[in-house]
Amino acid sequence: MFWLKMLADLIRAIQKSASPRQLAAGFVLGFCFGLIPGWPLQVIIILLLIIFFNVNIALAMIGATLGPIVGWLFDPMLDSLGLWLLRDIAALQDLWIAMYNNTAAMLTRFNNTVVMGSSALAIIFSIPLYFLLSWAVTQYREKLMIKIRGLRIFRAVMESRLFSLVMKSED
Template sequence: MGLLAKLFKALNSDASPWQLAFGFALGMVMGLTPFVGLHSLLLIFSVLFFRVNISSFLIAWTVFSVIAIPASYGFSALGESILLSATLESLWNALYGTFIGQLTQFYHTTTLGSLIASAILFPIILLLSKKLVEQYRERFMKWVNQWRIVQILKGSKFFQIYQAIKD
């Protein structure tokens, strides 16, 4: 519940829609792909290094981890078809001959298939989540702020103390 509260706080804050959108998109990649691998380390480093909203990342990671369970059969089939492609055979042989190539674990069908699917979905989820954040802020947040109870709460002494402590 605390994570959802932090997400709504971020949605209602002045945080950039891109920060939230990148959190959702990177969380999608993390959730759809197996946790063990070089890509997971790179994703976590990216989230911590760049200005990404961690709450949106963690929520997307959780949601897409649940989605990944039934989708893993499709990811495995996609990865297998790519691994068995005759035109890519020399690439896979060269990749597996290196230490970094072995760390990527692209020889696992599910890992490769889920990374390919995530790479295709990444720009779609990024743009869609940015648009949804903007729509939330334009429509829903203004609508809620017009409620009489919200205006009463914002005018209270308690809310003013909260704002002073928050800043």
């Protein structure tokens, strides 16, 4: 029921109710939340951002589900990226040493290769992903939405009894 409700929210949000930016920000934050393993400080901050900012929760949950899958699939690469950032870049060594000797900074678990690798990936890709998703939602609404609404399968889902019940309960 929860997932069905989430799906209803998602469809409604994509169709019209949420702005493209809200949708993109929800997905990006959820994805980052899921990508970084464990509960380091940055994950808690992302969670608070999701809760306190007006981003789309449904897309955040989808992102949070996809994040760990991507993280698991690319684990060796994230590990290597993290190790490269922590060990091989001389210019960053002073920063790492300073962070290593700071209790608050250690809460980020920055010295773990996978946490560092996935955090770096999240920083690098979150902004382009945000703009790409915003643009994609706009494009969808302008060009694809009418065509998709006309699809039989879409109509079948929307007109199903169960879905109507869920939508009604939401209202």
